[in-house]
Amino acid sequence: MTRETSLDADTALEQLYAAHWRRLVRLAVLLLRDQGAAEEVVQDAFVAMHGRWRSLRDPDKALAYLRQSVVNRSRSALRHRGVVERYVARQRPAADLVEPADVSTLAHDRRTAVLEALRALPTRQREVLALRHYLELSEAEIAETLGISRGSVKAHASRGSAALRELLAGHLDGGDL
């Protein structure tokens, strides 16, 4: 195993890709909904990380950079895609995130509902929820990733959770929310 200090950019890229590609794409799907766009965004993040490896030099820092980059790029992708999305919506009746053949209609509906509900939230709330409930980052890590205070993270998390629970009431079992 290569010592971290001697990792070169290409090796670091390969290792981080092996360990985090899928997870980061899934994170981007939560933020963006569309898988193709999610892959583009995460691909760009990896390319940027590779270019910045000289100043990162450490896999943990590189991962933090990747997370931040994925969130920021997803946000800007969302801003630029209104027109495209309306066009695509006309072409395609439904999102093709999952293969309905493989999963029960119920699970499919639930997944679609969760992604739709996330879309309905304000951007910051969606980001905080995805980082907290999908990547399971701490408040401090979320604050660092988004460049906001821990207090703001708390506020977005609590408003976001409440809104999401309301939107998904039908899919959450048990009343102990």
Added chain:
Amino acid sequence: MDELTTLLHDAVEDVEPTDRLVAIRQRAAKPRRGRWYLAGGALLATAVVVAGVAVLTRPDTDRGADPVGQPTASGSHTVPGSVQAVYYLGKTPQGPRLFREFRWLPATTRLAPSQYVEQPPTDPDYFSAWPEGAFLAAYVDYPSGLITVQLADRSLQHRPAGMSPAEARLAIEQVIYTVQAYAQQPLPVQFEAEGNPIGTVYDIPTSEPLAASPQLDVLALVSISNPAEGRVVEGGFSADGVASSFEGTVPWELRDETGEVVRSGSAQGTMEDHLTPWKTDTIDVSDLPAGTYTFVAMTDDPSGGEGGGPTTDTRTITVR
């Protein structure tokens, strides 16, 4: 785990991203996006990932024979280049057939697409039918719909000793398939030497432009795109490729260094008059000891070996 955590994980659980490592490495190695080269009067993007399938051949490590130049010592700067599909000969129950390999080719090598086939394959099971120096250049002329492949001289008009007629025919197809992949269009291919069409190459008539033969006649019936030879895997990976197999079924196995099968399954493609894509689910290798493994993809062989047995393609991978 609270309920939102469960829901969010569940919402993306079946999102299986395509493998983009090659595209990432390719772009990471480039100072700018999109390099354009002039070839035969037509502008070609060399940065296209052929057929949308991204695969890595490890460009700058571990292979002394690899034509690829080493990056600078710091490792922080690498060479620009592109990923290209190159066809090579390999053994199958139907005799020699063409397997497709994706190669990283640095721009500094300045190879003509026909010269790709002069580069040794990454997979040790494959070989090329062309010696180094066989080709001078290749031009893609989109307006007139022709690819011209220039041989260095007339020395390859006849089939050398040791090459079977079947291999000679396949050698021509190797060039046609490779330059058509480069051109991204199935344009006919004219072989030339010293500026004029050449009558035969390896004793195969070549005075007229040639079309590619049907895939099922020349391609290996199963070919792996991912993982690339030598790929390092952590946790899990999925494999994909193209095949033409009985009922579209592509059985696969992962074997350890002793040859013992440690994982197996099958992927589902379709059955048509050409090779169609297949892809495995994620193969979990998190509980396997670190080491070298062989991934094997096969065609389904309902005859139980009567027809010569299944076609196989293999890739060596390292599990960390």
